[in-house]
Amino acid sequence: MDLKRKLIVQGLLKVENSGFSNLVLSSIIDNKELSPADKAFVSKVFYGTIERKITLNYILQRFISKPLKKMDKEVIAIMQSALYQMLYMNSVPSHAAINQAVSLCPAFKKTSAKGLVNAVLRKADGFDISTADFADEKERICVTYSISGEIADIIMRDWQREYEDILTGMFNTPALNININTTKISAENYRKLLEENGVTYKNTPLENCIEIISSGAITNLPGFKEGYFFVQGITSRFAVQSAGIKAGDSVLDMCAAPGGKTFAAGIILNNTGTITSCDPNPSRHVLINEGAQRLGITNVTTLENHGEIYRRELEGRDAIICDVPCSGIGIIPKKPDLRYKKMDDIDGLCKTQAAILKTASRYLKTGGRLVYSTCTINKEENQQQIEKFLTENENFRLIQLNCPVEGAVNDDNMVTFLPSRGNCDGFFIAVLEKVW
Numbered sequence: 430m431d432l433k434r435k436l437i438v439q440g441l442l443k444v445e446n447s448g449f450s451n452l453v454l455s456s457i458i459d460n461k462e463l464s465p466a467d468k469a470f471v472s473k474v475f476y477g478t479i480e481r482k483i484t485l486n487y488i489l490q491r492f493i494s495k496p497l498k499k500m501d502k503e504v505i506a507i508m509q510s511a512l513y514q515m516l517y518m519n520s521v522p523s524h525a526a527i528n529q530a531v532s533l534c535p536a537f538k539k540t541s542a543k544g545l546v547n548a549v550l551r552k553a554d555g556f557d558i559s560t561a562d563f564a565d566e567k568e569r570i571c572v573t574y575s576i577s578g579e580i581a582d583i584i585m586r587d588w589q590r591e592y593e594d595i596l597t598g599m600f601n602t603p604a605l606n607i608n609i610n611t612t613k614i615s616a617e618n619y620r621k622l623l624e625e626n627g628v629t630y631k632n633t634p635l636e637n638c639i640e641i642i643s644s645g646a647i648t649n650l651p652g653f654k655e656g657y658f659f660v661q662g663i664t665s666r667f668a669v670q671s672a673g674i675k676a677g678d679s680v681l682d683m684c685a686a687p688g689g690k691t692f693a694a695g696i697i698l699n700n701t702g703t704i705t706s707c708d709p710n711p712s713r714h715v716l717i718n719e720g721a722q723r724l725g726i727t728n729v730t731t732l733e734n735h736g737e738i739y740r741r742e743l744e745g746r747d748a749i750i751c752d753v754p755c756s757g758i759g760i761i762p763k764k765p766d767l768r769y770k771k772m773d774d775i776d777g778l779c780k781t782q783a784a785i786l787k788t789a790s791r792y793l794k795t796g797g798r799l800v801y802s803t804c805t806i807n808k809e810e811n812q813q814q815i816e817k818f819l820t821e822n823e824n825f826r827l828i829q830l831n832c833p834v835e836g837a838v839n840d841d842n843m844v845t846f847l848p849s850r851g852n853c854d855g856f857f858i859a860v861l862e863k864v865w
Contacts, residue, residue, distance in 0.1 A: 431529050433467045434510065435536055436460065437475050441506040450479055450766050478513040480600070480765040483575040484558055485509045488516075492552040493545075503537040504546065511550055523554045570596065579772035580758060587808045591849065595806070598849030599761045607650075607658040608666055608692070609637040610724050612699050614657045626651045634833035637696075638666045640852075656724040661689045663834055664846045664856035668802045669693040669750065671830060671860045678747035680704045683736045683789050686713035688720045690750045695726035705743065707734035736785035743792045748799075751789045753782045755803035755810050759855025762848060779810060786818055790825065790863070798828065799861045804854055811857040812843055818861070828860040 440457040444450050454475055458468045478485065489508055490497055497505055511530035514521040527550045534543045563569040570581045574596040584592045609616045616637045623630055628650060629642040638661070647653065647660055669690050674680060674697045682691045685706035694704055706717050706729055714731040721729045734740065736753070756778060761767045786801055793799050803810055819825060827842045836850025846856040 431532070432460075432462060433471050434474075434529050434533060436463075437471055437478070437510050438503070438506045438533060438537065440471075440475050441478060441510060442502060444479060444766070445502055445506070450476065451764070473518070474510055474513060476765055477517055478510045480768065481513055481517065481575050482509065482769070483572055485512050485516075485575075487561070487572045488512065488553050488556050488558065489549060491556075492549045501539060501542070503539050504534070504542045507533050507537070507539075507542075508546055508549060511546075512553055515550070515554055516556070523550075527551060527554075574599070575768055577769050577771060580761075580768070580770065583756075583758065583772065583807050583809075587806065588847075591847075594849040595847055595855075598847065599855075601762060601848060601852065603662065603762055603848070603854050604640045604852040605647075606633060606638055606640050606661060606663050606666065607647075608661040608689075608696065609639065609658050610656055610692075610696055611637055612696055613655065613725055614652065619652060619657055622651050622657070633663055634835070635663060635666050635670060638663060654723075659689065659692050659720065659724060661693060662854050662856075663851075664804075664854050664858070665689055665752075665802075666693060667832060667834060667844075668752065668800050668856075668858045669697070671798075671828070671858060672748045672750060672800045673798045673828075673860075674698065674748045676701045678702045679745065680748045680750070681743060681746045681789070681792055682706045682750045682752075683734075683785060684708065684752050684754065685731075685750075686710070686716055688717035690752060691717060691729055692720055692724055692726060694748070694750065695721065695724070695729060698728060700725075700727050702728060702747075704729045705732055706730070707732045707736065709733065709735045737781060737788055739788050739791060745794055746792045747794055747797050749789050749793055749797070750800050750802075751786060752800075752802045752804075753785050754778065755782070755805040756807055757804055759804040759806050759846070759848070759857075761855075763854070775807075775809065779814065782810060782814055783817065786814065790818075790822060790861070793863045795863050795865055797863050799825075799863070801859045801861065803857045805857065806845060806847060806855040811845065811859075812840060815843060815859045815861075824863060824865045825861045826864055828862050830858065830860060 436457045440453045443453045458471055507530050511526045514526040515523045531543050531547050534540055558573055567581055571578055588595055609619045630639045674694055680694045685691050686708040691706045711733050717731050757767050829842050830844050832844050838845045843859040846853050848855050
């Protein structure tokens with residue numbers, strides 16, 4: 430019996446019982462008996478099995494007469510993880526995956542299932558999902574791309590010409606980008622430091638934002654402890670860049686935790702002006718404060734604040750970053766659990782977004798800029814929110830955005846990043862200026 434495969438199944442069972450996959454993975458790979466290679470294997474199969482769950486279940490069900498929901502969860506998890514290895518990992522021979530799956534059954538007190546597991550996996554080996562006969566296009570999309578019906582509805586509605594490309598892109602891992610902290614080291618000198626330490630990277634179209642190619646823990650990169658950089662996706666970096674922040678400005682980050690946009694603004698300010706970073710959960714302020722301290726950003730104040738509620742003391746801001754709570758469809762590649770989200774809270778979520786945007790707009794100085802952003806590609810949360818706001822607030826206008834990032838979609842000066850067009854998250858940005 431293989432320990433790493435046993436841990437994978439244990440992890441899948443924990444997720445099935447409402448555990449968060451990132452927390453579950455952290456707990457199962459924290460095992461001293463696992464080598465670095467074992468940990469990489471566990472991560473790959475664990476996340477991959479979750480990511481392809483609908484597809485895997487569809488295939489398994491074709492070769493089992495009993496409904497999967499009536500079967501033992503342990504047996505299903507064993508077969509799911511084995512089938513993922515067989516269909517999506519060239520490094521694992523099918524016979525090895527099957528044999529290991531069969532040997533796992535006694536470890537989970539399911540010895541009687543060994544014959545079933547062996548027979549089903551042998552029949553499912555090499556099954557091509559593209560040959561399946563589906564009832565309609567939506568079922569094909571949900572099964573092929575392992576996505577909930579509600580998410581399929583949104584993407585197929587809003588991106589009619591390219592929904593399949595977008596869903597294909599959601600299996601890609603976004604690039605790892607870092608933002609160089611130029612308050613401590615020049616971009617040129619930090620690049621030299623990376624090269625001296627054998628770290629490969631490439632430049633991005635955004636100033637001081639580079640993509641790390643070498644693998645390994647972020648904390649092992651040169652200059653981490655010194656605060657020479659922090660991790661930030663190119664989409665978030667562009668959002669802050671678009672705010673037009675300049676030295677001495679008073680900046681408000683409405684939904685700040687874990688702090689990336691606050692840090693980017695702080696670097697632009699170079700410890701001039703002020704930044705107020707808000708989050709309703711005080712425990713999350715620790716992330717912001719610790720990050721600011723590591724980076725040497727001294728002009729940040731954290732504030733327990735609910736974005737929908739107006740506070741007069743926050744008035745008079747030069748720039749506001751409004752990265753509102755959203756459905757998270759754009760970050761599915763990073764968080765596979767989101768693939769199965771029911772989206773039954775969209776109406777309430779949109780009301781919250783609109784309320785935060787309206788409140789934030791009251792804090793802005795005339796001539797100031799407000800950046801509205803989300804990590805979703807749902808137009809109801811994005812373009813439609815901005816269009817509605819502009820209809821109700823004639824003293825605001827959209828700022829023209831010229832995004833240098835390849836693949837960004839510009840829709841009437843509102844920018845959407847799609848996973849299918851760039852190695853990045855799905856993301857939306859609109860910049861509003863207060864005219865009077």
